[in-house]
Amino acid sequence: MFKIKIPIFYLFITILVGLGITLLSFNLTQNNKTTADNLNPIVPNNGYKISRLEEYKYTKPIISAEPELESPQLNPLKEELNGYIEHEEKDSMITSVSVYLRLFVKGEWMAINGQTTYLPGSLLKVGLMIAWLKMSEHHPGLLDKEQAYEIHNGFVFPTEHFQGKEITVGHKYKIR
16 A cells, blocks of 8 residues: 655654653643642531541542531421420420431431430330331231230340330230
8 A cells, every 4th residue: 555664763753742742731731630629628617517538549539518507497496396395394294305307408407405315225116116117008907916026136125214014025016
């Protein structure tokens, strides 16, 4: 086909110029790169608690950005709930109440007595209740059948301190 004779000198010059342009453009882009800190600096009092994944060498991706302050839009609801709680405490119907509400779409939240601690056994029952209710959706009448309380794999609910009947292992109970 085509036979063009190119002196080796021109070929060598062309390779050097191409290499020089490549190195120069790479160097310029590296110096002008913006980091995530330059794009969105984390200001200490910006109102958000930012959690980052620290395991990587070159990046620190954001895991979550949570508002530190409660939402002012939820204040009317919070005041109404506080009034109800105070009324019930005066009537001695309750001794301790905590409320945490979060609007996941907007990221807004509010808390009443958010620092109050509870025994974990109380919270474990909520998940158990949800599971039984979900199973009853697929198996109507499940909640009306007697179920035996048994211990599996050594799991026992933590001991709680309240007055009332305790359930016993091996005894049958109706859920509803």
